[in-house]
Amino acid sequence: MEQLIIFGILISLGYFFGRHAEKKHYKSIQEREKHWLQLPTTSSKYVLEDDRIIDHCDLVNGSMVVSVDYFKRILARLRNFFGGNIQSYETLIDRARREAVLRLKESCPEANQVINLRLETSSITKGSGKQIGSVEVLAYGTAVYFCK
Template sequence: MLDEILISLAATFGPLIALLIIGSIFGTLAQKRHLADLEQREARLGAFLLTNCSRIDGQRGELVTGSTVVAYDFFRRIAVLLRKLIGGRFHMHEGFMMRARREAVLRMAESAQALGATSVHNVRLVSSNLGDSSRGTGGCEVVAYGTAIWD
């Protein structure tokens, strides 16, 4: 009797658990690749200055922006839904948002550097939800903007 129940549970929930594990593995690998890419691009920027000063006297300035849109990972979204049941921090979303912010700032800095600017001042970040995050079908947009400065 117990064997039949275990076999029935395995047949019912096995595929779902297998998909969650596979999704988690591939999501983690994609996140690690993205983090490695962020590290390389940040290193290429070197000593490029980013500040939140609102005014720099006597220097030419121009608005520069960088934005990124990141979709919610369905499999990690399920893990977050489970976390809501027991409470605690959403570590997966913290890492997700950190990567989105870094990507937006890098795109802004690379844009300014491509224009020949030597620094970006008065850096600001704005984020918003896209789609239906309660169903895990949405995403997040992060925009970084600031004033590019030429010395």
């Protein structure tokens, strides 16, 4: 009985706090993405067409470690049984990727372009069995500065 109560508390904590945090995070991501549209970013190796002369360039990176909440973990465990899309994990990793790219852009506000953007995902703490504990997303690229 006691175990059931603890389980219920953990689930509801995960549900309410997790959902609130996700909504807040998505809102801030959307706002910042709008702001950072001014900084052209590509995954191509070459500098986008521009007449200005390149002054210098630098390696920039941004990262985020994100963890699933208890409620989503239970949902995913159920999904593992029936099969299909685990939407709760999809949104989690989507959030981490977009945040990592935003942090990369925020680390070089003076840059004119970011080229060769690469994203890498790695799970840093493995949970039991097939479960993922927390995921790290790293975004890195080359910031290009033009002569003024």
